[in-house]
Amino acid sequence: MQPLYIALRPFGRDDGEKWGKYIEWSGLTQLDELVTLDPMLCPLLLDKTEDHFWPHIVNEDYMTDYFIDVEFLVAETTHFARRNILCVYRNPTAPPDPPTDAFPFKLLGYDLIDVTWSVSALSNCGGFPDEFDNGELNRFGLLSDYDRAHEIRDLLRTRHPQEHHADCNVWAISRPEPRPDQVAHQTF
Numbered sequence: 473m474q475p476l477y478i479a480l481r482p483f484g485r486d487d488g489e490k491w492g493k494y495i496e497w498s499g500l501t502q503l504d505e506l507v508t509l510d511p512m513l514c515p516l517l518l519d520k521t522e523d524h525f526w527p528h529i530v531n532e533d534y535m536t537d538y539f540i541d542v543e544f545l546v547a548e549t550t551h552f553a554r555r556n557i558l559c560v561y562r563n564p565t566a567p568p569d570p571p572t573d574a575f576p577f578k579l580l581g582y583d584l585i586d587v588t589w590s591v592s593a594l595s596n597c598g599g600f601p602d603e604f605d606n607g608e609l610n611r612f613g614l615l616s617d618y619d620r621a622h623e624i625r626d627l628l629r630t631r632h633p634q635e636h637h638a639d640c641n642v643w644a645i646s647r648p649e650p651r652p653d654q655v656a657h658q659t660f
Contacts (some may be wrong), residue, residue, distance in 0.1 A: 473561050476530060476538040476570055479549045480514040480556045482507075486558035498595065499606055501611060507556060507612040509585050509643055510592035513552070517549050527592035533588055542574050559646040580616025582621035584628070584640040585626040591637045593628060601642065603627045614645060 485491055494513070508514050520608030521529065521536045524546075528541040539545040542557070549555050559577045561568045570577035584593040585606060591597060595613040599606055604624050608615060615621040621642045632638035 473564055474540065475542075475559045475561060475568070476540065477542045477545045478509070478538050478558050478560060479517040479552075480511075481517060481552075481559065482556045483514050484644070486554070498599075500595065502607070502609065502611060503613050507558070507573065507580055507594060507614060507645060507647065508583050508592045508595050509645070510590075510596045511581075512591065513596055515556055517552050518545075518624075520629055529580045530612050532653065543558075546575075552638055557643040557648060559648075561597075561644040562641050563617070564642065564644045565621055568646075572643070575648040576651045579614045579644060581610050581616045581645060581648045582616055582618060583643045584625055585643055586630060586637045587639050587641055593624075593637050593640050597637045598634065600624075600628060603631065612645075618644075633651075 483491065483494075484506060494506070495503065506513055516537055518525075518537070528539050528544040529536050530538040530540060538560070542559070547559060549557065557575075559570050570579055585591070586593065594599060594609060594615065602651070608620070610616045615624065625640050625642050628635070628638035628640060
């Protein structure tokens with residue numbers, strides 16, 4: 473499994489009224505912040521593919537927002553005051569061990585993003601209460617258990633075949649834990 477990287481706008485308590493409205497609508501009162509690949513909730517920071525990105529991105533349909541070079545991505549996003557640099561795996565065949573070489577990544581959990589890359593079935597669909605309880609989501613709005621994430625994905629596909637957002641990929645999501653020497657000058 474090759475790690476992929478993406479830079480998104482964080483979404484949490486620092487977003488004030490917008491965050492409050494989201495918590496009220498979603499009922500996800502356990503969240504400290506939302507970490508998701510859902511672009512409606514956490515928009516891309518680099519929303520235009522520049523010519524110099526091509527050697528550093530995934531050259532596959534609909535994946536040009538994903539980078540294969542984390543150091544390049546970090547350098548391209550240093551001017552953003554707030555950013556989430558995430559390491560992700562699509563449909564991992566086992567719980568991934570996030571990379572620790574350039575930056576020490578820590579697994580936050582698993583998201584279910586519809587196959588058209590547009591919506592999280594966990595945090596932006598109003599939920600699927602017949603398949604999972606919102607209380608199963610951790611403080612980042614993700615499922616903590618690899619097997620449960622796959623089980624819910626399969627249940628959604630089987631029981632809701634007509635629902636566009638129920639056809640999902642499982643995404644493992646990790647984020648850097650800054651090393652002591654990085655804390656003063658790197659914000660993730």
